[in-house]
Amino acid sequence: MTDPATATTAPATALAITRVPRTPLMPVSFMQQERLETGRDTQLVNNKIAVGVRFDGPLDIGLLEKCVSFVGSRHESLRTTFPVTDEGYVLRIGADTGVALRVFTARGATRELRLADALRVLSDDACRDYDLSAGPLFRAAVARVDENVHVLCLAMDHIIIDAWSVRVMIDDMLAAYTAHAAGREPDLPALPVQFPDYVAWERGYLGGPALDRLVGYWRKQLDGIDAIPSSGLVDPAMAGGSGRPPRLVKLARPLGHQLAADIKGLAQSEGTSVTGVVSAAVKATMWKHRRTTMGDEQAGDVATFGSLANRARPETQRLVGYLSTVTTLRTVFRGENTFREVVALDARTLWNALRHQRIPHSLIMKEIGSPLYGARYRDPKAMPSYMNFDFDLLETTQEPLRPPPGLAARVVTIPNPEVPRGGLRIIGYQMDGGMTLELRYRDDRFSAGWAAGFMGDLHRLLAQVSEDPETKLNKIF
Known part of the structure; x- marks a missing residue:
């Protein structure tokens, strides 16, 4: 069984990470290869990342869903899956079809009880198993505590993301919300490279x-x-x-x-x-x-x-x-x-x-x-x-989060x-x-x-x- 990484990756240097052509099946990183070889079907909580953002103020859930989908569209890693093929372990970049935002309503007599229920429900949802072959490996859910308090949960399998990336995602999502709420398209800097380009560099350099x-x-x-x-x-x-x-x-x-x-x-x-x-x-x-x-x-x-x-x-x-x-x-x-x-x-x-x-x-x-x-x-x-x-x-x-006007936002566990x-x-x-x-x-x-x-x-x-x-x-x- 041939590893496509060794067949398609050009030599690289320590100082050059450049964009490579996109193909239906692309090489995986060395870290991803270890997971795929030794724990593809093992569902450990440690391999799942869930990050929460609490919003205080009049949140537009429909607009939030649009902005979460924007993040999924902007970053190819969030749309990747890892199908089993005759060619070995590969990375597939999925189509940009948007990210469905699951919506829950928290229960409880007081805001504190409803907030605790929201976190519990979101935790249970985030811990659902991931199918590395079929995906999706990036999911989103929001719990309504009351009309002025909502908690968003972005859930991902660790194979596609690290902790540094989480803050990037949140910043991009909030910037998109601010722009759309003002009737503008998000004006974020273009990304010179994406994760598949990094993988190609890693495979070539190492x-x-x-x-x-x-x-x-x-x-x-x-x-x-x-x-x-x-x-x-x-x-x-x-x-x-x-x-x-x-x-x-x-x-x-x-x-x-x-x-x-x-x-x-x-x-x-x-x-x-x-x-x-x-x-x-x-x-x-x-x-x-x-x-x-x-x-x-x-x-x-x-x-x-x-x-x-x-x-x-x-x-x-x-x-x-x-x-x-x-x-x-x-x-x-x-x-x-x-x-x-x-x-x-x-x-x-x-x-x-x-x-x-x-x-x-x-x-x-x-x-x-x-x-x-x-x-x-x-x-x-x-x-x-x-x-x-x-x-x-x-x-x-x-730095603190930069929420849209009229909203307060902070990361919650x-x-x-x-x-x-x-x-x-x-x-x-x-x-x-x-x-x-x-x-x-x-x-x-x-x-x-x-x-x-x-x-x-x-x-x-x-x-x-x-x-x-x-x-x-x-x-x-």
């Missing part, structure tokens, strides 16, 4: 010397660990498991305005980012807990799992698709290192990952021969226990029954000048007491090193 160079870097970086790295963290209290299906539990820890300001000050003084300081602190805290089951040297070989936007080229800034890639961030240090030294080491780790992010993690695993290829698309209970650190939210302070995968995830938020760190953990692997202890250690370390970054790790713990 071959020959470029592929060898990038794989060589990651082969060296991952020597001795898995491409999906084990956190090395265990909770002795959960050695026998919980005996029930795993649930996701969230534990948020606000750092306070003063500590947040101190962390930003430390980042500036060290010539790094808030992400770099918090990442180093997370790894130092992991080192402390890893020492309960391993020696100091092994405990200091710490790797986390994260995501990179992979949007280095200007023509990809407004592109809707799945360009982001997960990455392994490995840093080696000892208890004798000062926190300042750990920050410098970890900053180098992140910088090198950014320099080598053009190769997606799926291709790294395939080239290195990892048996974990496709693990993220299979049964989450079989996933290795890793620490995921989402750092983008610590740095990204997006659509409840998502997320399936626990790696076991541990830390997300950082900047809110109102302060900072919050949230630990999400699987309750079949970690207890509430262990989670509270880990977050307490992380908070204590940040408070101490913000005052004295020359403190050695073995003097903190």
Whole structure:
């Protein structure tokens, strides 16, 4: 069975993403190929994205449907499907037939009850299964809370979109609504390239010397660990498991305005980012807990799992698709290192990952021969226990939405029954000048007491090193 990507893609360079001819069946990206090979028919909640927008004011639902269809028309990725053919795994761009907007009416005696019902109904609707072969993979629904409150849900299969793209979609939709409400056609900049063009570039660029160079870097970086790295963290209290299906539990820890300001000050003084300081602190805290089951040297070989936007080229800034890639961030240090030294080491780790992010993690695993290829698309209970650190939210302070005149709009969370995968995830938020760190953990692997202890250690370390970054790790713990 021939992969059409290898037969139709011209050579590419690191600096050229250009438009390619459209054909009925086009190549898929390496990330999409991993999903199609290992989890085409697996329906995991983690593979579904649902984003909500709350509108306050007199919303025109008919006009909203027109604007959602405009977004589907503007971005080819939202109209793609992945049929099974004799030619291999392919991407098909669907016809521009519009997007049907499902309409629900929330129930409840009060606005608060109706809003909760709206979110529940939209969540249930968003979690419906997707058919990757036939589509549609982009759906929309709106729930009417009352005449002046509506919640829109844009639901997509993850195979066609990443988090960066979501804000692009919302901005385009609101701009279209503003224009149509004023009797004008939307006046948005033309898109120089679309996702199929990016795929053609990726397939062409990641071959020959470029592929060898990038794989060589990651082969060296991952020597001795898995491409999906084990956190090395265990909770002795959960050695026998919980005996029930795993649930996701969230534990948020606000750092306070003063500590947040101190962390930003430390980042500036060290010539790094808030992400770099918090990442180093997370790894130092992991080192402390890893020492309960391993020696100091092994405990200091710490790797986390994260995501990179992979949007280095200007023509990809407004592109809707799945360009982001997960990455392994490995840093080696000892208890004798000062926190300042750990920050410098970890900053180098992140910088090198950014320099080598053009190769997606799926291709790294395939080239290195990892048996974990496709693990993220299979049964989450079989996933290795890793620490995921989402750092983008610590740095990204997006501008508020620009709603049409007469309406207020803001992003709201659509409840998502997320399936626990790696076991541990830390997300950082900047809110109102302060900072919050949230630990999400699987309750079949970690207890509430262990989670509270880990977050307490992380908070204590940040408070101490913000005052004295020359403190050695073995003097903190």
